[in-house]
Amino acid sequence: MALSLSNFLLPLALLLSSTARCATVTYDFDVGWTYANPDGQRTRPVMGINGQWPIPPIVATKGDQVIVNVKNSLGNESTSLHFHGLYMNGTSHMDGVIAVTQCGIPPGSSFTYNFTVDQPGTYWYHTHERGQYPDGLRGPLIIHDPEDPHQDLYDEEIVLTLSDWYHDLMHGLLASFMSVANPSGAEPVPQAALFNDTQDLAVRVEPGKTYLFRMVNMGAFAAQYVWFEEHTMRIVEVDGVYTEPMEADMIYLTAAQRCSVLVTAKNDTSANFAFVGSMDQDLFDAVPDGLNPNVTGWLVYDDSKEKPAPKLIDAFEPFDDFELVPYDQEELLDRVDHSITLDLKMDNLADGANYAFFNDITYVHPKVPTLYTVLSTGPNATNPIIYGENTNAFVLAQNQVIEIILNNDDPGKHPFHLHGHAFQVITRSPDDAGFYDPANTPEPPSTPMRRDTILVRPNGHTVLRFRSDNPGVWLFHCHIEWHVASGLVATIVESPLAVQAQLMDSIPSDHWDVCAAAGVPTQGNAAGNVGDLADLRGANVAPGRIPDGFTARGIVALVFSCISALVGLAVIGWYGFKPV
Numbered sequence: 001m002a003l004s005l006s007n008f009l010l011p012l013a014l015l016l017s018s019t020a021r022c023a024t025v026t027y028d029f030d031v032g033w034t035y036a037n038p039d040g041q042r043t044r045p046v047m048g049i050n051g052q053w054p055i056p057p058i059v060a061t062k063g064d065q066v067i068v069n070v071k072n073s074l075g076n077e078s079t080s081l082h083f084h085g086l087y088m089n090g091t092s093h094m095d096g097v098i099a100v101t102q103c104g105i106p107p108g109s110s111f112t113y114n115f116t117v118d119q120p121g122t123y124w125y126h127t128h129e130r131g132q133y134p135d136g137l138r139g140p141l142i143i144h145d146p147e148d149p150h151q152d153l154y155d156e157e158i159v160l161t162l163s164d165w166y167h168d169l170m171h172g173l174l175a176s177f178m179s180v181a182n183p184s185g186a187e188p189v190p191q192a193a194l195f196n197d198t199q200d201l202a203v204r205v206e207p208g209k210t211y212l213f214r215m216v217n218m219g220a221f222a223a224q225y226v227w228f229e230e231h232t233m234r235i236v237e238v239d240g241v242y243t244e245p246m247e248a249d250m251i252y253l254t255a256a257q258r259c260s261v262l263v264t265a266k267n268d269t270s271a272n273f274a275f276v277g278s279m280d281q282d283l284f285d286a287v288p289d290g291l292n293p294n295v296t297g298w299l300v301y302d303d304s305k306e307k308p309a310p311k312l313i314d315a316f317e318p319f320d321d322f323e324l325v326p327y328d329q330e331e332l333l334d335r336v337d338h339s340i341t342l343d344l345k346m347d348n349l350a351d352g353a354n355y356a357f358f359n360d361i362t363y364v365h366p367k368v369p370t371l372y373t374v375l376s377t378g379p380n381a382t383n384p385i386i387y388g389e390n391t392n393a394f395v396l397a398q399n400q401v402i403e404i405i406l407n408n409d410d411p412g413k414h415p416f417h418l419h420g421h422a423f424q425v426i427t428r429s430p431d432d433a434g435f436y437d438p439a440n441t442p443e444p445p446s447t448p449m450r451r452d453t454i455l456v457r458p459n460g461h462t463v464l465r466f467r468s469d470n471p472g473v474w475l476f477h478c479h480i481e482w483h484v485a486s487g488l489v490a491t492i493v494e495s496p497l498a499v500q501a502q503l504m505d506s507i508p509s510d511h512w513d514v515c516a517a518a519g520v521p522t523q524g525n526a527a528g529n530v531g532d533l534a535d536l537r538g539a540n541v542a543p544g545r546i547p548d549g550f551t552a553r554g555i556v557a558l559v560f561s562c563i564s565a566l567v568g569l570a571v572i573g574w575y576g577f578k579p580v
């Protein structure tokens, strides 16, 4: 009897648990222009979804299948969606990066993203068309966890996005940023900071309750300092990685980073309290007069009481995320199989604009999306040459410990993001420490912090490690959108033969359809050559180098004087031909 009962119950339990894990969450997203005025200073066109902006959050549970049907109704721009922080294990073709894992979805076309989520936590999604997401096509992505180790510590969760905000559209801003008229590469400074795509956000809280604030910085450029007046935060998750709870009075969240904190409400409702986001103005070359770098929200205990102005603080002293310990205590990857060094610098090229380089190479997207080069080149896919010089391609073998040494030969702060992985942070230098020198570096932590986006400090370095256990094509790039445009991008081609085995026959037809609609080739090397894969003639390349003997300043002056001479000629011509 007992035997037959368990024979009956066990399969039922398995059936129930497997159906519970296999929920399908479907979103139909019609991407189009709408209008918004989130900072109350200017109404501007924004990229919305189904006529709405802010765009909706994507919410699922660990184990779910997520389907996102995208229709591009923008009319005048191609687009895509990238799901930031999701490993896309076995579905690299769903990573959403134009010219890397797919072609842009041209206006009028549709495209379906289809993937499973096996990782809980706080993520976000955004278009990965060049320079596009600051126009508004970015939102939070939350994966709930039935087995969240911290679930007994809080009562409710609250999603809180942060962002910088521009009054002008990216199309025009990018043109003036990447221009001979901006030889120093000064990035456009945002006009405002936002919480949840607005300002003066009221968050109603109940006395005694503990809230999990899932913070996401969806900004284009600015990192923000964040603090809650008279409330301590306990950090429990960064970038989808649970951490041992650690107290912090202030955190620093770069563009693309996430941080979940527990905040316990006071026991009485006698006052409301401000919380503040403050953009890191060190990032701005020049701070425009009248810029308010701050955005304020309130923990509202009592609607009838005043919402006090935030108190000014003297110094920004944020928690150092390097101190964090992952909840799973994953040990240091201490035997490195393959080390990659990336030296970062900024410089001018012959067109006079300012570019960003890894190892003297600025990223220029290939003619054939890199994933399709992997799929169409057989055994030659392991040869980095075929991906073209300007993709900065590194081919990784499977299941090795990979190290990235990042040397920042630039006085700016940069938040680096790796697709397809979270990495251990082995070391991060203070400002001005120069290049990495293992002989002169503290012992790494035994259980290093892991995340998918890390700040490297001015003229400093950081060292990251991960295991190459996720075949695919993954970008490694600065998440300041201006620096993506100026080329601060490398391509990681991870286990290309395993990618072929996984995906050769399973790329859905809409991938090829959008390429055909956009006229983009899908076979061969970076130049689209199929006969001789070592022949990269015709590949996309960067503007030439400034000739020896010319300084950057000199060439810029030269280009400028040519332009003014041409303008002068045009003016003479115009007057000359003007009928009298």
Ligand SMILES: *[C@@H]1O[C@H](CO)[C@@H](O)[C@H](O)[C@H]1NC(C)=O
Pocket (backbone or CB within 6 Å): 033, 045, 076, 169, 171
């Ligand atoms: C695209 O269309 C939007 C909405 O009409 C408009 O504001 C924007 O300037 C257009 N962009 C370009 C590059 O023409």
Ligand SMILES: *[C@@H]1O[C@H](CO)[C@@H](O)[C@H](O)[C@H]1NC(C)=O
Pocket (backbone or CB within 6 Å): 067, 112, 114, 115
């Ligand atoms: C999503 O992918 C799964 C697994 O490959 C497949 O079974 C399913 O049909 C796909 N769904 C859609 C809507 O494409």
Ligand SMILES: *[C@@H]1O[C@H](CO)[C@@H](O)[C@H](O)[C@H]1NC(C)=O
Pocket (backbone or CB within 6 Å): 056, 057, 140, 158, 159, 160, 161, 196, 201, 202, 203
């Ligand atoms: C912020 O926006 C998200 C959706 O993006 C919403 O779920 C959340 O409730 C909002 N938070 C607050 C405090 O209003």
Ligand SMILES: *[C@@H]1O[C@H](CO)[C@@H](O)[C@H](O)[C@H]1NC(C)=O
Pocket (backbone or CB within 6 Å): 208, 264, 265, 266, 267
């Ligand atoms: C609120 O009251 C509870 C029970 O008396 C106490 O344990 C807790 O420390 C108090 N919380 C605060 C923030 O004062």
Ligand SMILES: *[C@@H]1O[C@H](CO)[C@@H](O)[C@H](O)[C@H]1NC(C)=O
Pocket (backbone or CB within 6 Å): 278, 291, 292, 293, 294, 311, 312, 313, 314
């Ligand atoms: C923004 O907040 C910082 C920190 O409190 C303060 O120093 C600064 O004066 C504030 N700026 C404005 C414009 O309110």
Ligand SMILES: *[C@@H]1O[C@H](CO)[C@@H](O)[C@H](O)[C@H]1NC(C)=O
Pocket (backbone or CB within 6 Å): 087, 089, 090, 420, 421, 469, 470
């Ligand atoms: C990807 O899946 C493989 C096989 O299940 C697993 O061994 C590996 O750890 C996964 N990688 C990541 C980054 O999730």
Ligand SMILES: *[C@@H]1O[C@H](CO)[C@@H](O)[C@H](O)[C@H]1NC(C)=O
Pocket (backbone or CB within 6 Å): 380, 530, 531, 532, 533, 534
């Ligand atoms: C692939 O690589 C092999 C070995 O280097 C070479 O002989 C062959 O010509 C390459 N194939 C193509 C299509 O370029």
Ligand SMILES: [Cu+2]
Pocket (backbone or CB within 6 Å): 413, 414, 415, 478, 479, 480, 483, 488
């Ligand atoms: Cu950068």
